[in-house]
Amino acid sequence: MNYGIPYMGSKSKIVKEICSVFPNADNFYDLFGGGFSVSHFMIKHMSKDYKEFHFNEIRPGVCDLIKDAISGKYNYNVFKPEFVDREVFNREKYNSAYIRFCWSFGNNGENYLFGKDSEPKKKSFHNAVVFNRFDDYAKEVLGIDHFFDNQGITERRLFCRSKIASYYKLGYSSDDILNLEQLEQLQRLQRLQQLQQLQQLQQLQFYNKDYRDIFIKDNSIVYCDIPYKGTACYGNEFNHDEFFNWACEQKNPVFISEYEIIDKRFYKLKEIDKISLLCATNKRTVKKERLYVNKAGFIKILSNRTKNKY
Numbered sequence: 001m002n003y004g005i006p007y008m009g010s011k012s013k014i015v016k017e018i019c020s021v022f023p024n025a026d027n028f029y030d031l032f033g034g035g036f037s038v039s040h041f042m043i044k045h046m047s048k049d050y051k052e053f054h055f056n057e058i059r060p061g062v063c064d065l066i067k068d069a070i071s072g073k074y075n076y077n078v079f080k081p082e083f084v085d086r087e088v089f090n091r092e093k094y095n096s097a098y099i100r101f102c103w104s105f106g107n108n109g110e111n112y113l114f115g116k117d118s119e120p121k122k123k124s125f126h127n128a129v130v131f132n133r134f135d136d137y138a139k140e141v142l143g144i145d146h147f148f149d150n151q152g153i154t155e156r157r158l159f160c161r162s163k164i165a166s167y168y169k170l171g172y173s174s175d176d177i178l179n180l181e182q183l184e185q186l187q188r189l190q191r192l193q194q195l196q197q198l199q200q201l202q203q204l205q206f207y208n209k210d211y212r213d214i215f216i217k218d219n220s221i222v223y224c225d226i227p228y229k230g231t232a233c234y235g236n237e238f239n240h241d242e243f244f245n246w247a248c249e250q251k252n253p254v255f256i257s258e259y260e261i262i263d264k265r266f267y268k269l270k271e272i273d274k275i276s277l278l279c280a281t282n283k284r285t286v287k288k289e290r291l292y293v294n295k296a297g298f299i300k301i302l303s304n305r306t307k308n309k310y
Contacts, residue, residue, distance in 0.1 A: 003044075005066060005195070006107045006188040007035025011225060011257070014272045015041040018223075018291060021269050022255065023304050024049045027220040031211040033057040034225055035107070036066050036195075043198060050221075056207040056214055061097030063206045069195040074098075076153050081189055083126045086112045086119060102188040113185060122185075129156040129186065157186050212246060221297075222254045229259070253297025257289055266292040269301075 003012045011018060015037050022028070022042075030039040033055045043053055057063055073079060084092075084103045089112045093100040105111040114122050121137060128138040132147050139145050142163055147156050198204065207214055216222060224247065227238040247254040248265050256266065270291040293301070 002037075002191050002194075003040040004035040004037030004191070005062075005069065006101050006191055007037075007062075008107045008109065009225075009228075010035040010037050010107070012037040014274050014289065017270065017272050018255075018257065019046070021291065021293075021301070022046075022221050022223070023253070023300055025219050025221045025253075026050065027052045027054060027217050029054045029056070029214065029216055029220055029222045030225075031056050031214060031222060032225045032227075033062070034059075035062075035101075038223055038225065039204075040195070040198075043201060043204065047201075047203065051203065052217075053204045054207065054214070055204065056209060056211065058208060058210060060208070061100065063208050065097035065101065065192075066195065067206060068098075069192040070198050070201075072196045072199060074189060074192040075196060076193065079189075080130055081126075081185070083123045083130075084185070085123065086114075086116070089113075098192075102185055102192070107188075125160055126185065129153060129160060153186065154190065211243070216250070216252055218252070220252045222250065222252055223257075224254060225257045247294050250294060251296055253300050254294040255297060256292045256294075258292060259287065260290060261292050266294060267298040268292055 003015055004010055012035070018038065019041055028039075028042055028046075028050045030036075030042075030053070033039055034057060036055065036057075039053055039055045042050070047053075055063070055066070068074065084099055089099060089103050093104070093109065100109045101107050103113050105113050124135050124137045125141075127133040127135070128142065128147070130153060132149075134142075134145050142160065147159075151159075211224070224243075226240070226243060229240060244261070244263050244265070247256065255269075261268075268290055272289045272291070273286055274289045275286055
């Protein structure tokens with residue numbers, strides 16, 4: 001299962017390993033919440049262990065996108081997504097978080113999702129799947145001229161995927177056909193839809209603030225997925241030294257994801273391999289992410305281990 005919304009740097013693939021080290025507390029704070037994957041996992045699997053969940057993301061539009069998804073705005077029954085072309089994306093990406101993150105390459109919020117050559121073909125399949133409108137290209141590739149009315153969008157999308165996969169077996173190698181196997185924008189929309197399961201949750205609070213402006217209650221766990229050094233694609237300048245000083249001053253456990261923290265005031269808890277796709281190279285690489293904790297958190301973890309031992 002994928003967690004959260006489509007978002008560059010999402011922790012969805014490794015969230016279980018991250019959250020496995022968090023001790024129980026009254027409150028959970030996700031201060032650099034990004035794509036909501038960690039909060040989503042915690043709420044889904046650990047809601048009985050915490051009284052409140054607090055999600056903060058300073059990037060404009062993200063909180064509203066998540067809240068809209070939870071409210072059911074992107075449910076297939078009420079939302080039929082028009083295809084967003086390159087022109088609309090560039091014009092509206094800073095006005096609509098849905099367009100910015102669901103229609104951008106690698107969910108980076110800046111670059112359009114499709115190449116110029118594949119865009120019209122992706123549009124052809126999109127309109128066939130969402131609106132049952134088949135042009136000549138969709139008819140030729142899919143071998144049909146319509147879907148049945150009782151077929152939902154997910155079922156239609158999976159049919160397209162199966163049909164394209166069959167071309168592999170027949171020995172086709174044309175990128176014009178094979179790169180249509182994934183309809184990324186509809187897969188991303190499906191991730192928004194699954195957040196509707198949280199609609200009745202009363203424990204979740206949202207903030208769109210600087211991390212230093214969030215009041216943290218006693219008996220809390222704080223998780224910080226800070227901007228990693230060397231990842232300029234994330235856009236904003238970030239003062240790491242100032243953050244580390246802040247984290248050390250906290251009386252609550254503060255868990256931090258980073259590639260490496262050389263500050264000796266923090267304790268390394270885990271190393272996790274993660275596949276990354278960042279806009280600097282447009283290539284997939286495996287990087288080792290590490291999870292650190294401040295002194296307050298390290299003491300709490302040792303205390304819990306001692307209690308469990310006896």
